[in-house]
Amino acid sequence: EAQVTQNPRYLITVTGKKLTVTCSQNMNHEYMSWYRQDPGLGLRQIYYSMNVEVTDKGDVPEGYKVSRKEKRNFPLILESPSPNQTSLYFCASSPEVGNQPQHFGDGTRLSIL
Amino acid sequence: AQSVTQLGSHVSVSEGALVLLRCNYSSSVPPYLFWYVQYPNQGLQLLLKYTSAATLVKGINGFEAEFKKSETSFHLTKPSAHMSDAAEYFCAVRRGDSYDKEIFGPGTSLSVIP
Numbered sequence: 091e092a093q094v095t096q097n098p099r100y101l102i103t104v105t106g107k108k109l110t111v112t113c114s115q116n117m118n119h120e121y122m123s124w125y126r127q128d129p130g131l132g133l134r135q136i137y138y139s140m141n142v143e144v145t146d147k148g149d150v151p152e153g154y155k156v157s158r159k160e161k162r163n164f165p166l167i168l169e170s171p172s173p174n175q176t177s178l179y180f181c182a183s184s185p186e187v188g189n190q191p192q193h194f195g196d197g198t199r200l201s202i203l
Numbered sequence: 204a205q206s207v208t209q210l211g212s213h214v215s216v217s218e219g220a221l222v223l224l225r226c227n228y229s230s231s232v233p234p235y236l237f238w239y240v241q242y243p244n245q246g247l248q249l250l251l252k253y254t255s256a257a258t259l260v261k262g263i264n265g266f267e268a269e270f271k272k273s274e275t276s277f278h279l280t281k282p283s284a285h286m287s288d289a290a291e292y293f294c295a296v297r298r299g300d301s302y303d304k305e306i307f308g309p310g311t312s313l314s315v316i317p
Contacts, residue, residue: 194246
């Protein structure tokens, strides 16, 4: 089954404690992306990757890091989380073709205390 | 640059009534347009897409949308709402001339009243 898998689905942690949210896709997609979803703001892109070892900032990259060492994986790293990063996070992937939609994971709800 | 607006952050309809969710876009080049649906505790799923073929696009679950270039609109409709249609709906735009990121609207929450 084609899917994007995120882990964990839920996480409550404290300010400053480094965390990683993993994302893996099994569709051999070139393009992967991270979004955060906040009420009234829709989805805002954090980082994206056009292919292995190629990453770039989205609209809200501050406080986040990513890496793309393998085509299937695109982890999101919060080196020193802060309460304003409490949000719902989605990973997505798509072929590098403009008319193809993105496939989304089920989301990770992060609470930073 | 591309942008998307969705009029109405929350829409309520009665079961069996027409569903109309509005989406207007801005794009400097012919766009690709998408509607996604998000059910509680789930990711976004594609409802339908416009990719410069037919202007009236049919999607899953009885939804359809019409691309109107003159109005820069891509409104989503369904003739008869069902309780299971209650969800968050997002319109998104992407450049149609080269691969680029997708820009999402703020979303519209649809409630269906029995």
